[in-house]
Amino acid sequence: AQRVTQPEKLLSVFKGAPVELKCNYSYSGSPELFWYVQYSRQRLQLLLRHISRESIKGFTADLNKGETSFHLKKPFAQEEDSAMYYCALRGSNYQLIWGAGTKLIIKP
Amino acid sequence: DADVTQTPRNRITKTGKRIMLECSQTKGHDRMYWYRQDPGLGLRLIYYSFDVKDINKGEISDGYSVSRQAQAKFSLSLESAIPNQTALYFCATSGAAAGNQETQYFGPGTRLLVL
Numbered sequence: 652a653q654r655v656t657q658p659e660k661l662l663s664v665f666k667g668a669p670v671e672l673k674c675n676y677s678y679s680g681s682p683e684l685f686w687y688v689q690y691s692r693q694r695l696q697l698l699l700r701h702i703s704r705e706s707i708k709g710f711t712a713d714l715n716k717g718e719t720s721f722h723l724k725k726p727f728a729q730e731e732d733s734a735m736y737y738c739a740l741r742g743s744n745y746q747l748i749w750g751a752g753t754k755l756i757i758k759p
Numbered sequence: 760d761a762d763v764t765q766t767p768r769n770r771i772t773k774t775g776k777r778i779m780l781e782c783s784q785t786k787g788h789d790r791m792y793w794y795r796q797d798p799g800l801g802l803r804l805i806y807y808s809f810d811v812k813d814i815n816k817g818e819i820s821d822g823y824s825v826s827r828q829a830q831a832k833f834s835l836s837l838e839s840a841i842p843n844q845t846a847l848y849f850c851a852t853s854g855a856a857a858g859n860q861e862t863q864y865f866g867p868g869t870r871l872l873v874l
Binding site for chain 1: 800802
């Protein structure tokens with residue numbers, strides 16, 4: 652089965668603290684994974700994709716095939732990081748399979 | 760990103776009514792998608808279209824139909840709306856890219872309430 656699991660519906664951390672948003676996937680082939688973000692009153696938008704191995708707004712995500720995970724991390728959270736974060740997997744028919752999302756709240 | 764627009768933004772309708780949600784894009788993308796979002800379930804794909812003559816069912820197509828009137832327009836219809844179709848509906852587009860790493864660009868969403 653192809654599936655994406657984001658175990659935390661809500662994650663609340665203090666400003667300046669490290670952040671880790673968890674994402675686990677189930678996929679038999681070589682996965683293509685993405686993180687999308689939706690800030691308040693803005694559209695859902697791509698944050699980063701694993702194949703680019705990029706850091707966007709201080710966030711990074713490493714694909715761990717052994718643990719079938721693609722956790723999103725940032726060493727020092729900022730208030731503007733508060734948003735809804737979605738992990739997505741490109742399925743075998745090339746469509747995106749989405750996790751349920753994690754709401755990140757950064758407390759001042 | 761005003762390149763992907765959805766109308767209406769909000770809609771209240773009654774059970775049994777037929778309604779249409781429209782999506783337009785000026786990004787020049789070939790691929791368009793309709794998703795619904797329900798609390799705690801993430802996004803689920805309803806239909807997708809890789810070009811005007813290519814329309815495919817997604818994960819939850821029952822109760823919905825679509826029309827790709829032009830490259831830039833992709834409409835979603837609920838032939839006979841029912842209350843469990845109350846949800847937030849998103850249109851998205853993408854352009855083919857090397858390695859299928861294309862980004863999807865989303866509209867602002869249409870909030871639908873079926874009474």
